[in-house]
Amino acid sequence: MVTITEIAQALGITPSTVSRALTGSPRVKPSTRQAVEKMAAEMGYQRNVVASNLRRGRSDIVGIIVPRINRGFFSSVIGGAEQVLNEAGLSVLICQTHERYEDEVRALKTLRTNRVCGVLLSHAIESSDGSHVAEILGDQIPLVQFDRVFSGLPGAKVVNDNFNGAYTATRHLIDQGYRHIGTLAGYMSSEAYVQRLEGFRTALFDAGMAPAVEFPDTIVPETGHEAALKALEAGCDALYSAGDFSALGAIQALKEQGCRIPEDFGIVGTANESFTALMTPTLSSLALKASEIGRAAARAFLDGAPAGETVIPMELIIRQSSNKKQIWQK
Amino acid sequence: MVTITEIAQALGITPSTVSRALTGSPRVKPSTRQAVEKMAAEMGYQRNVVASNLRRGRSDIVGIIVPRINRGFFSSVIGGAEQVLNEAGLSVLICQTHERYEDEVRALKTLRTNRVCGVLLSHAIESSDGSHVAEILGDQIPLVQFDRVFSGLPGAKVVNDNFNGAYTATRHLIDQGYRHIGTLAGYMSSEAYVQRLEGFRTALFDAGMAPAVEFPDTIVPETGHEAALKALEAGCDALYSAGDFSALGAIQALKEQGCRIPEDFGIVGTANESFTALMTPTLSSLALKASEIGRAAARAFLDGAPAGETVIPMELIIRQSSNKKQIWQK
DNA sequence: GGGATTTGTGCAAACGTTTGTATCTTTGCC
DNA sequence: GGCAAAGATACAAACGTTTGCACAAATCCC
Numbered sequence: 001m002v003t004i005t006e007i008a009q010a011l012g013i014t015p016s017t018v019s020r021a022l023t024g025s026p027r028v029k030p031s032t033r034q035a036v037e038k039m040a041a042e043m044g045y046q047r048n049v050v051a052s053n054l055r056r057g058r059s060d061i062v063g064i065i066v067p068r069i070n071r072g073f074f075s076s077v078i079g080g081a082e083q084v085l086n087e088a089g090l091s092v093l094i095c096q097t098h099e100r101y102e103d104e105v106r107a108l109k110t111l112r113t114n115r116v117c118g119v120l121l122s123h124a125i126e127s128s129d130g131s132h133v134a135e136i137l138g139d140q141i142p143l144v145q146f147d148r149v150f151s152g153l154p155g156a157k158v159v160n161d162n163f164n165g166a167y168t169a170t171r172h173l174i175d176q177g178y179r180h181i182g183t184l185a186g187y188m189s190s191e192a193y194v195q196r197l198e199g200f201r202t203a204l205f206d207a208g209m210a211p212a213v214e215f216p217d218t219i220v221p222e223t224g225h226e227a228a229l230k231a232l233e234a235g236c237d238a239l240y241s242a243g244d245f246s247a248l249g250a251i252q253a254l255k256e257q258g259c260r261i262p263e264d265f266g267i268v269g270t271a272n273e274s275f276t277a278l279m280t281p282t283l284s285s286l287a288l289k290a291s292e293i294g295r296a297a298a299r300a301f302l303d304g305a306p307a308g309e310t311v312i313p314m315e316l317i318i319r320q321s322s323n324k325k326q327i328w329q330k
Numbered sequence: 331m332v333t334i335t336e337i338a339q340a341l342g343i344t345p346s347t348v349s350r351a352l353t354g355s356p357r358v359k360p361s362t363r364q365a366v367e368k369m370a371a372e373m374g375y376q377r378n379v380v381a382s383n384l385r386r387g388r389s390d391i392v393g394i395i396v397p398r399i400n401r402g403f404f405s406s407v408i409g410g411a412e413q414v415l416n417e418a419g420l421s422v423l424i425c426q427t428h429e430r431y432e433d434e435v436r437a438l439k440t441l442r443t444n445r446v447c448g449v450l451l452s453h454a455i456e457s458s459d460g461s462h463v464a465e466i467l468g469d470q471i472p473l474v475q476f477d478r479v480f481s482g483l484p485g486a487k488v489v490n491d492n493f494n495g496a497y498t499a500t501r502h503l504i505d506q507g508y509r510h511i512g513t514l515a516g517y518m519s520s521e522a523y524v525q526r527l528e529g530f531r532t533a534l535f536d537a538g539m540a541p542a543v544e545f546p547d548t549i550v551p552e553t554g555h556e557a558a559l560k561a562l563e564a565g566c567d568a569l570y571s572a573g574d575f576s577a578l579g580a581i582q583a584l585k586e587q588g589c590r591i592p593e594d595f596g597i598v599g600t601a602n603e604s605f606t607a608l609m610t611p612t613l614s615s616l617a618l619k620a621s622e623i624g625r626a627a628a629r630a631f632l633d634g635a636p637a638g639e640t641v642i643p644m645e646l647i648i649r650q651s652s653n654k655k656q657i658w659q660k
Numbered sequence: 661g662g663g664a665t666t667t668g669t670g671c672a673a674a675c676g677t678t679t680g681t682a683t684c685t686t687t688g689c690c
Numbered sequence: 691g692g693c694a695a696a697g698a699t700a701c702a703a704a705c706g707t708t709t710g711c712a713c714a715a716a717t718c719c720c
Contacts, residue, residue: 016671051706668715
């Protein structure tokens with residue numbers, strides 16, 4: 001591999017000047033800069049960022065930690081962040097925690113030992129507080145949290161407007177004429193889900209109604225399936241689900257019970273996973289602006305991760321599963 | 331950040347000994363090794379891998395380049411590879427190409443400048459040959475290709491058994507009693523799709539039949555939809571689709587035309603995307619063993635990326651869309 | 661034209677680790 | 691006890707950049 005020293009020798013100058021020329025320092029004569037650039041191109045020079053990082057004490061890599069990359073939401077967040085960071089000349093190192101605390105600790109350590117210049121984090125369900133994050137990252141490495149955030153940690157946070165989103169979704173169910181509305185509430189260890197639950201409750205309260213049933217820790221199809229059966233027994237005619245997967249399980253259960261959707265029973269999910277548009281019936285869902293969150297998180301990092309929350313609105317996508325009044329034909 | 335030099339000072343020894351103690355060199359007395367380990371733990375030492383990488387001339391990061399991480403297949407491959415690589419003490423740097431040649435070049439350059447110790451690649455559709463890969467990586471950085479491979483490049487390759495998979499899927503359609511079988515063939519610039527087409531043709535040939543229709547470059551729902559209409563006109567009663575998304579579009583078109591599936595028309599997709607099990611009718615699909623491919627690719631890298639192809643069998647998942655004979659009730 | 665300023669380069673030290681060689685200490689053996 | 695061999699540690703030079711400081715050359719100003 002060709003080094004700046006070799007370029008310097010070829011031109012009869014010193015490595016310092018070559019370095020300055022290539023990093024765009026103003027302290028170098030335009031003519032020598034050109035000569036250096038020409039020679040570098042000719043010799044096929046590629047900066048050794050490892051050496052550069054060592055000397056500068058930091059790298060151009062931003063670490064992103066997510067529970068899983070195969071969730072539509074997270075892969076879209078990553079896509080959005082990647083776009084903004086790449087434009088800023090930074091690369092992205094992605095780690096998965098598989099929702100496990102252990103893996104999260106390992107990911108944080110990996111990023112620290114690789115001296116990433118920042119970390120974008122959405123924590124694992126298993127992690128109930130952020131002490132390990134602060135402990136491992138110290139205050140050397142700027143942290144931006146997104147979606148699932150620990151309020152106790154410093155740094156920027158980018159979150160969905162879970163409260164208002166869930167409020168809107170629940171309000172939509174009320175407007176459609178459903179009267180006994182329950183919820184599949186997701187993990188209560190995550191603030192996002194707690195906020196959705198609050199939004200759900202408040203929407204009902206504001207309409208002079210009360211929650212029919214609430215199923216915490218319901219997030220996968222299996223638990224959704226089970227909860228839906230109980231909801232039916234309890235006389236529910238609609239569910240706001242804080243996740244799409246649990247809503248999927250619920251719909252399967254309801255169909256098995258001969259329920260007509262949306263005539264007999266309405267349901268709205270959350271996240272707008274790709275399958276929601278492909279199901280029968282298609283599933284109304286409270287969409288997360290995933291790319292937008294990723295971009296906002298990346299920008300927050302580029303701005304130095306100032307403390308404070310950026311709240312990204314959510315968008316209710318109305319499809320068949322809650323469209324009792326046939327807002328749109330077909 | 332604490333360094334080995336500081337540990338050395340604290341113990342009254344030299345950095346060399348500390349380094350050797352921590353890297354497990356045999357040339358160090360057990361008692362000093364213990365002392366070093368204890369002191370390192372006390373002082374909260376974390377090896378600076380940047381410095382280490384510079385000195386050793388390589389890093390412990392493996393780059394993985396995929397078209398998109400939000401495809402179930404690729405994220406599962408990454409998961410499998412990650413698992414094996416993490417066990418070997420390596421980290422993973424993930425890049426997306428969004429199927430674009432430009433982004434692939436950029437990703438390769440990023441990985442090279444970061445001096446990754448290896449690259450696992452599934453190339454973008456836009457890349458029609460691998461010359462840029464060879465040019466950028468040189469022969470310094472071992473390359474393992476998976477799924478979509480350039481046969482002209484050196485190094486290990488891990489591929490699906492596309493030929494036999496497509497053969498089996500097509501044979502299944504024949505066995506179900508369909509007689510005018512066509513195919514949605516995917517991008518002909520990718521060997522994987524070419525092989526599936528070969529398998530499709532051969533299965534028909536072996537059964538004394540001929541392809542009813544062939545639609546190359548059909549891969550998204552829209553083109554699948556369009557192709558299905560033409561297939562109907564041409565008198566087709568079944569399609570083997572080299573992708574699930576085009577099959578999805580085809581099914582929508584067929585339903586719109588009042589076709590009963592699987593009674594009037596059979597269809598098998600490829601990739602076993604998550605939505606295939608959620609559609610109505612559920613879509614039979616030729617599953618890719620994604621995690622297995624990831625693990626095999628990682629192992630191939632760890633073995634030094636020896637030239638040669640590892641072929642991973644595919645598995646036909648029979649669901650409603652091709653189940654004319656009701657192989658399984660319900 | 662001479663001193664003061666600006667501009668462009670060179671020098672050399674750092675960043676933290678690894679590693680070949682040299683040096684010192686211990687052990688073993690007759 | 692003395693010598694050789696092995697065992698343990700120290701020394702110092704890398705790895706390729708960046709950067710403060712020094713220095714030389716060019717420019718400026720009166």
